[in-house]
Amino acid sequence: METEIxxxxxxxxxxxxxxxxxxxxIAERFLKQPAVIGELLxxxxxxxxxxxxxxxxxxxxxxxxxxxxxxxxxxxxxxxxFAPMEIISQIAxxxxxxxxxxxxxxxxxxxxxxxxxxxxxxxxxxxxxxGVFSAMYFFPDLHMAxxxxxxxxxxxTSIGITVxxxxxxxxxxxxxxxxxxxxxxxxxxxxxxxxxxxxSMAQSGSVNALSAVTTGVIGFxxxxxxxxxxxxGHKYISKxxxxxxxSSGTMPVMALIVGLIVSYLVTLxxxxxxxxxxxxxxxxxxxxEKEEILHQTRxxxxxIAPFFFAYLGMQVDLREVWAVIVPALVxxxxxxxxxxxxxxxxxxxxxxxxxxxxxxxxxxxVPRGEVGLIVAGAGLIAGAITxxxxxxxxxxxxxxxxxxxxxxxxxxKPKAEANAKRLP
Amino acid sequence: METEIxxxxxxxxxxxxxxxxxxxxIAERFLKQPAVIGELLxxxxxxxxxxxxxxxxxxxxxxxxxxxxxxxxxxxxxxxxFAPMEIISQIAxxxxxxxxxxxxxxxxxxxxxxxxxxxxxxxxxxxxxxGVFSAMYFFPDLHMAxxxxxxxxxxxTSIGITVxxxxxxxxxxxxxxxxxxxxxxxxxxxxxxxxxxxxSMAQSGSVNALSAVTTGVIGFxxxxxxxxxxxxGHKYISKxxxxxxxSSGTMPVMALIVGLIVSYLVTLxxxxxxxxxxxxxxxxxxxxEKEEILHQTRxxxxxIAPFFFAYLGMQVDLREVWAVIVPALVxxxxxxxxxxxxxxxxxxxxxxxxxxxxxxxxxxxVPRGEVGLIVAGAGLIAGAITxxxxxxxxxxxxxxxxxxxxxxxxxxKPKAEANAKRLP
Numbered sequence: 063m064e065t066e067i068x069x070x071x072x073x074x075x076x077x078x079x080x081x082x083x084x085x086x087x088i089a090e091r092f093l094k095q096p097a098v099i100g101e102l103l104x105x106x107x108x109x110x111x112x113x114x115x116x117x118x119x120x121x122x123x124x125x126x127x128x129x130x131x132x133x134x135x136x137x138x139x140x141x142x143x144f145a146p147m148e149i150i151s152q153i154a155x156x157x158x159x160x161x162x163x164x165x166x167x168x169x170x171x172x173x174x175x176x177x178x179x180x181x182x183x184x185x186x187x188x189x190x191x192x193g194v195f196s197a198m199y200f201f202p203d204l205h206m207a208x209x210x211x212x213x214x215x216x217x218x219t220s221i222g223i224t225v226x227x228x229x230x231x232x233x234x235x236x237x238x239x240x241x242x243x244x245x246x247x248x249x250x251x252x253x254x255x256x257x258x259x260x261x262s263m264a265q266s267g268s269v270n271a272l273s274a275v276t277t278g279v280i281g282f283x284x285x286x287x288x289x290x291x292x293x294x295g296h297k298y299i300s301k302x303x304x305x306x307x308x309s310s311g312t313m314p315v316m317a318l319i320v321g322l323i324v325s326y327l328v329t330l331x332x333x334x335x336x337x338x339x340x341x342x343x344x345x346x347x348x349x350x351e352k353e354e355i356l357h358q359t360r361x362x363x364x365x366i367a368p369f370f371f372a373y374l375g376m377q378v379d380l381r382e383v384w385a386v387i388v389p390a391l392v393x394x395x396x397x398x399x400x401x402x403x404x405x406x407x408x409x410x411x412x413x414x415x416x417x418x419x420x421x422x423x424x425x426x427x428v429p430r431g432e433v434g435l436i437v438a439g440a441g442l443i444a445g446a447i448t449x450x451x452x453x454x455x456x457x458x459x460x461x462x463x464x465x466x467x468x469x470x471x472x473x474x475k476p477k478a479e480a481n482a483k484r485l486p
Numbered sequence: 487m488e489t490e491i492x493x494x495x496x497x498x499x500x501x502x503x504x505x506x507x508x509x510x511x512i513a514e515r516f517l518k519q520p521a522v523i524g525e526l527l528x529x530x531x532x533x534x535x536x537x538x539x540x541x542x543x544x545x546x547x548x549x550x551x552x553x554x555x556x557x558x559x560x561x562x563x564x565x566x567x568f569a570p571m572e573i574i575s576q577i578a579x580x581x582x583x584x585x586x587x588x589x590x591x592x593x594x595x596x597x598x599x600x601x602x603x604x605x606x607x608x609x610x611x612x613x614x615x616x617g618v619f620s621a622m623y624f625f626p627d628l629h630m631a632x633x634x635x636x637x638x639x640x641x642x643t644s645i646g647i648t649v650x651x652x653x654x655x656x657x658x659x660x661x662x663x664x665x666x667x668x669x670x671x672x673x674x675x676x677x678x679x680x681x682x683x684x685x686s687m688a689q690s691g692s693v694n695a696l697s698a699v700t701t702g703v704i705g706f707x708x709x710x711x712x713x714x715x716x717x718x719g720h721k722y723i724s725k726x727x728x729x730x731x732x733s734s735g736t737m738p739v740m741a742l743i744v745g746l747i748v749s750y751l752v753t754l755x756x757x758x759x760x761x762x763x764x765x766x767x768x769x770x771x772x773x774x775e776k777e778e779i780l781h782q783t784r785x786x787x788x789x790i791a792p793f794f795f796a797y798l799g800m801q802v803d804l805r806e807v808w809a810v811i812v813p814a815l816v817x818x819x820x821x822x823x824x825x826x827x828x829x830x831x832x833x834x835x836x837x838x839x840x841x842x843x844x845x846x847x848x849x850x851x852v853p854r855g856e857v858g859l860i861v862a863g864a865g866l867i868a869g870a871i872t873x874x875x876x877x878x879x880x881x882x883x884x885x886x887x888x889x890x891x892x893x894x895x896x897x898x899k900p901k902a903e904a905n906a907k908r909l910p
Contacts, residue, residue: 071576072746073746315507325496
């Protein structure tokens with residue numbers, strides 16, 4: 063039967079979700095960590111590079127083995143076709159960011175936008191400089207574009223992972239959480255500019271800074287436009303997009319569909335879909351229907367979001383990291399320290415947060431997650447970095463992500479204790 | 487950017503859902519029909535065979551054009567690869583049937599199982615005979631296997647479409663709804679036996695009835711086993727599968743994951759995944775946690791189920807129907823009459839329903855939906871039917887589906903009026 067392949071994809075989808083849930087539960091219960099850490103680790107363990115190759119050696123469809131495309135292909139070879147599970151993974155992270163946008167307090171988001179932007183800039187400049195200099199030290203034979211690419215990888219912040227960890231910890235709508243969200247969005251836009259600069263440099267040897275900045279400005283303008291559409295036009299959104307679907311109970315579905323379409327539309331100005339999904343969520347967060355939409359879309363997010371993280375883990379080939387372990391560890395440390403230092407000072411002195419608050423913002427910006435891998439993948443395709451440098455990007459992405467929840471906890475706790483003491 | 491293709495799939499997913507929702511809303515508000523009819527029609531309209539070819543002529547990814555595989559490929563040519571959107575479509579219908587199983591009253595399901603089984607048998611025998619004889623009349627040059635295939639196509643009942651229409655009408659848990667559900671499940675198992683008989687006949691010219699019946703018995707035994715696991719083992723299911731995930735709020739997600747995996751497992755004994763999803767839903771419907779699971783999985787179903795129906799519509803090539811319009815219309819009428827007659831008498835005299843009740847059961851079993859297409863596709867691959875006979879299958883599938891909600895309404899109404907009269 064021709065349809066059998068689709069049945070196997072149902073299994074593949076179910077198994078990845080199952081493994082993610084079990085990993086998440088173990089992380090929560092036994093490691094006292096956010097579920098997302100368990101989902102990522104579970105993904106790494108069942109990946110085709112570890113257990114997957116033994117469990118499903120004879121079955122390329124299950125676990126998506128041999129269907130993983132592009133930058134994540136094995137042994138440096140790009141496999142043809144594309145990974146169908148990647149589609150579901152993309153939808154999953156879009157749904158996550160849409161719900162995160164919905165849960166955001168828009169007023170507080172706007173109030174913290176200047177601080178957030180400064181945090182983003184600090185969090186770009188310091189890691190970029192550290193990345194470039196350390197790359198020059200470890201890989202003196204590389205050309206300029208290669209060094210800059212390592213810098214670019216270190217500037218990234220994964221809005222998806224940051225949002226999910228803050229959600230798991232119940233801190234998404236804290237002031238620090240809001241600053242992190244603003245900064246993560248701005249980081250994505252600055253990252254876009256840096257990426258186009260270094261790609262054009264790798265390909266043509268020259269830098270078209272004007273065109274890169276134009277790209278960034280257009281991206282930012284579109285993003286801001288959608289946000290303001292929500293802030294000033296929420297009555298019209300309610301009236302024309304939401305109200306017609308209220309009586310049939312499909313109003314929340316309609317909002318999420320708009321979120322999916324906006325996620326795509328922002329990619330036309332080179333923004334990442336998650337940034338579009340987040341601003342679409344913000345747009346609906348300004349409407350009166352916010353709570354009802356949230357109530358019906360949250361279960362969808364809870365179901366599908368873990369897929370993204372487990373699938374992300376499945377793409378990590380630890381052997382690539384092992385091959386470059388010494389420079390990788392040094393660069394990982396610089397990636398962590400650079401981000402914290404770069405974000406701490408703007409948060410503390412522009413945002414006037416407490417010491418703990420500024421540390422939360424700094425540590426919260428640390429995870430590079432999939433964004434680091436995407437930048438590295440682009441560098442690989444542009445010919446700016448080699449396969450072993452890609453191993454460093456994998457190390458940076460995964461270790462900065464795993465370390466964040468462990469590092470951030472102590473800075474939340476004292477405050478909670480202080481509150482507890484104040485209560486009676 | 488290599489990732490662009492994935493962005494387009496996000497758009498494709500969003501657009502299909504949008505068109506489905508708009509179609510559904512129009513059907514509900516202006517045609518006073520269940521939303522699913524609008525979703526199907528919207529799918530037909532935007533399919534690559536109608537509007538799709540103009541709207542997205544230059545973009546094969548959007549709308550999945552040129553990625554539609556197998557039996558649904560264009561101009562009789564099988565395209566290589568497979569349709570990634572089909573994966574999402576399969577997941578969508580699995581989620582739908584899981585929720586339908588959850589919503590079923592298990593006690594009532596078991597109480598009506600004998601009636602339902604008799605209805606299924608009647609609904610198989612009469613359309614099969616009518617199908618074979620009409621095929622002999624219209625296509626005298628065809629061989630025996632071809633005639634039998636037309637009969638097999640007419641025996642199908644789409645549990646997915648039937649469930650969805652009953653849901654849209656709020657009649658899923660009525661007694662008639664329960665009889666239809668039992669009958670649809672039994673129909674799927676009988677259909678499995680018939681399909682293996684006619685395929686083996688088309689391929690080898692001889693019939694291995696014993697092996698076909700064995701397949702059916704094994705399928706039924708597995709299905710019944712899962713049902714009884716829920717009925718007698720629900721305490722253990724609660725204790726070992728559900729309770730560990732209660733505190734983290736992921737218990738409903740866990741149930742749905744089990745549903746996905748069971749959907750795959752039943753395909754190992756040749757059952758269709760939707761039948762597995764339904765019985766997995768029934769299994770959890772026996773637990774104390776039923777309502778909580780339903781509360782969190784229903785929004786997921788509401789979001790994704792319309793995708794299945796719109797995508798089903800997108801696979802319909804009306805030109806194929808037009809080419810064989812005269813025999814197609816006659817066979818469609820026979821398909822409708824045969825199913826109603828075959829189901830009416832068992833419902834009326836075994837199940838002792840009212841005249842209206844028996845008509846509801848009969849009409850409720852009419853939609854062939856995707857099952858008719860799957861059987862026809864198998865016949866095409868086995869070489870038993872030709873491309874023009876496939877056009878007849880398309881006509882049967884789509885027209886029996888569209889006609890059902892219109893035909894069933896009058897039989898619900900008088901009862902409602904009678905109730906209304908009785909109330910004061």
